[in-house]
Amino acid sequence: MPEWYELKDPDELDSPALIIFPDRVKENIRILISMIDDVNRLRPHIKTNKSQEACQLMMEAGICKFKAATISEAEMLALSGATDVLLAYQPVGPKLKRFVDLIKTYPAVKFSCLIDNTNSAAQMDMIFGKHNIRVPVYIDLNVGMNRTGVSPGPDAIRLYNDWINASGIQPVGLHVYDGHIRNADFERRKKECDESFAAVVRMKEDLVEKMLPEPVIIAGGTPTFSIHCKRKNIECSPGTFIYWDKGYQDLCKEQAFLPAALVVSRVISTPDTNRICLDLGHKSIASENELTKRVHFLNASAVEAIGHSEEHLVLHAPPGHTHKPGDIFYGLPFHICPTVALHERAYVIENGSVTGEWRNLARDRKISI
Numbered sequence: 345m346p347e348w349y350e351l352k353d354p355d356e357l358d359s360p361a362l363i364i365f366p367d368r369v370k371e372n373i374r375i376l377i378s379m380i381d382d383v384n385r386l387r388p389h390i391k392t393n394k395s396q397e398a399c400q401l402m403m404e405a406g407i408c409k410f411k412a413a414t415i416s417e418a419e420m421l422a423l424s425g426a427t428d429v430l431l432a433y434q435p436v437g438p439k440l441k442r443f444v445d446l447i448k449t450y451p452a453v454k455f456s457c458l459i460d461n462t463n464s465a466a467q468m469d470m471i472f473g474k475h476n477i478r479v480p481v482y483i484d485l486n487v488g489m490n491r492t493g494v495s496p497g498p499d500a501i502r503l504y505n506d507w508i509n510a511s512g513i514q515p516v517g518l519h520v521y522d523g524h525i526r527n528a529d530f531e532r533r534k535k536e537c538d539e540s541f542a543a544v545v546r547m548k549e550d551l552v553e554k555m556l557p558e559p560v561i562i563a564g565g566t567p568t569f570s571i572h573c574k575r576k577n578i579e580c581s582p583g584t585f586i587y588w589d590k591g592y593q594d595l596c597k598e599q600a601f602l603p604a605a606l607v608v609s610r611v612i613s614t615p616d617t618n619r620i621c622l623d624l625g626h627k628s629i630a631s632e633n634e635l636t637k638r639v640h641f642l643n644a645s646a647v648e649a650i651g652h653s654e655e656h657l658v659l660h661a662p663p664g665h666t667h668k669p670g671d672i673f674y675g676l677p678f679h680i681c682p683t684v685a686l687h688e689r690a691y692v693i694e695n696g697s698v699t700g701e702w703r704n705l706a707r708d709r710k711i712s713i
Contacts, residue, residue: 346696347642347643348365349365349603349606349642349643349674349693350643350674350696351608351672351693351696351697351698352695352696352697353697354608354672356697356698357608357691357698359608359609359610359623359624359672360607360608360609360623360624360625360628360629361607361608361687361691362605362606362607362608362683362684362686362687362689362690362691362704363605363606363607363608363690363691363692363693363698364398364587364604364605364690364691364692364693364702365604365605365693365694366397366401366604366692366694367694368602368603368604369398369401369586369587369604370401370405371602371604372585372586372587372588372601372602372604373401373402373405373407373586374405375585375599375600375601375602376388376582376585376601377405377406377407379569379570379573379599380573380580383405383406383407384408384409385573385577385578385579385580386407386409386579386580387409387410387411387428387430387562387579387580387581388402388407388410388411388581388582388583388585388586389410389411389412389413389432389565389581389582389583390410390411390412390417390420390421390583390706391412391413391414391417391583391681392583392584392586392587392680392681392684393583393586393587393684393704394417394420394684394685394704394705394706394707395420395690395702395703395704395705395706396420396423396424396702396703396705397702398586398702399420399421399424399426400424400425402586403424403425403426408426408427408428409426409428409429409430409579410426410428410429410430411429411430411432411562411581411583412429412430412431412432412706413431413432413433414433414706414709415431415435415439415442415443415446415710415713416705416706416707416708416709416710416711417706418431418446418455419446419450419706419711419712419713420705420706420711421453422446422449422450422453423705423711426453427452427453427454428453428454429453429454429455429456430455430456430457430458430482430519430562431443431455431456431457431458432457432458432519432521432581433457433458434457434458434459434460434464434484434492435457435468436464436467440467440468440471441471442713443455443457444471444472444475444477445713446713447477447479448475448477449712449713454480455479456479456480456481456482456516457479457481457482458481458482458483458484458492458519459481459482459483459484459503459507459513459515460483460484460486460492460493460494460503461494461503462503462506465481465503465506465507465510465513468481468512468513469507469510469511469512469513470512471512472512472513473510473511473512474512477512478510478511478512478513478514479512479513479514480513480514480515480516480517481507481513481514481515481516482515482516482517482518482519482560482562483500483503483504483515483517483518483519483559484519484521485500485518485519485520485544485547487520487522487540487541487543487544488522488524488525488540489521489522489523489524490524493519493521495543496518496543496544496546496547497543497547500518500547501547501550501551501554503515504551504556504559505551505554505556508556508557515559516557516559516560517559517560517561517562518544518547518548518559518560518561518562519562519563520541520544520561520562520563520564521563521564521565521581522537522540522541522563522564522565522568523565523567525537525540525567525568526567526595528594528595528597530570530597530598533567533568533571534570534571537564537568537571537572538571541563541572541575544561544563548561560579561577561578561579562578562579562580562581563575563578563579563580563581564580564581564582565581565582565583565584566582566583566584566585566592566596566599567592567595567596569582569585569599570596570598570599583681584680584681585599585601586604587603587604587605587680587684588601588602588603588604588605588680589603589605589676589677589678589679589680589681589683590603590639590640590676590677590678591633591637591678591679593676603676605677605680605683605684605690606642606674606675606676606677607624607628607629607639607674607675607677607683608672608673608674608675609622609623609624609628609657609672609673609675610622610623610669610670610671610672610673611667611668611669611670611671611673612656612669613669614667614668614669617663618660618661618662618663618665619650619658619659619660619661620647620658620659620661620665620667621656621657621658621659622656622657622658622659622673623655623656623657624639624656624657624673624675625652625653625654625655625656625657626652626653626654627654627655627686628683628686628687629657629675629677629683629686630677630678630679630680630681630682630683630686631652632679632682633678633679635649635650635651635652636648636649637678638652638677638678638679639657639675639676639677639678640675640676640678641673641674641675641676642674642675642676643672643673643674644661644667644673646661646662646665647659647660647661647662647665647667648660684704684707685704685707686707687704687707688703688704688707689701689702689703689704690702690704
């Protein structure tokens with residue numbers, strides 16, 4: 345029997361290429377929904393898939409709220425029929441103007457964004473107010489990621505309280521991304537997650553004690569989804585689940601998602617006995633990890649990466665290997681999100697054959713706005 349990923353006619357697809365298995369995508373969406381008590385608590389991040397087709401499959405399954413990182417991703421969601429979109433970013437400069445244009449172009453969509461400081465809040469309030477719109481905003485909390493955000497506590501409470509009656513922005517909740525919590529041991533990961541989230545709970549209680557509206561809490565990404573999904577009354581924002589990858593397959597063994605996106609590559613040269621070269625360069629596979637943690641080949645697990653450049657991936661193969669130019673390799677990326685961003689389209693595979701394409705529309709920095 346052929347493996348699940350094998351193409352019946354590999355020669356119908358040039359390489360390198362990104363391939364998607366929609367049956368597995370649908371199964372991953374089903375698994376996601378089964379892990380939580382209420383589908384309305386899901387707010388998936390679409391930075392992973394960047395395609396209308398993948399987003400529409402989630403909407404067909406009952407998911408109605410989403411998270412995006414760019415104006416393009418947010419617009420792609422609006423074009424796909426989404427009605428509730430959080431721009432999980434604090435828009436500044438030209439991005440703020442584009443966000444206004446996005447809101448006015450798609451009035452049926454409830455857009456929101458993040459704030460983490462008074463100056464940005466004031467700028468947003470002035471610009472949104474000038475355009476007669478009031479935008480829901482979430483306080484971006486730093487619980488250890490140390491990338492953006494304000495620490496939960498007095499400063500964050502003051503920021504929430506100071507703008508509660510503003511005309512251009514409306515604080516409605518707290519945004520908590522804990523992507524730094526990545527322990528492979530689930531119990532240790534849970535302990536670290538619970539400890540960092542405790543400050544968020546205290547802040548929510550303080551806001552309620554001050555007679556302020558109880559904030560909506562949006563928490564976590566993929567590694568902590570297994571933990572946050574068990575809490576009550578918070579929204580969860582995994583993203584990688586839809587395609588899965590080798591990195592999270594190794595890290596999050598408690599999550600049963602299936603690899604649903606691969607990169608197809610071919611041997612282009614065998615320069616000596618133990619070296620083979622593929623057409624899978626930096627332009628086709630995410631390369632921020634160290635050399636041996638970029639791609640795992642499902643049909644050639646004994647090879648090891650020893651060199652990588654823009655158009656080439658050089659591998660060491662064991663003695664006696666039979667790889668030759670033209671052979672196809674099926675690679676599971678260690679990091680699928682930036683890998684998708686390297687491909688303008690993904691080829692849909694059903695029953696071993698290419699049946700269509702999903703354009704990764706939101707990889708573009710601009711769609712129309």
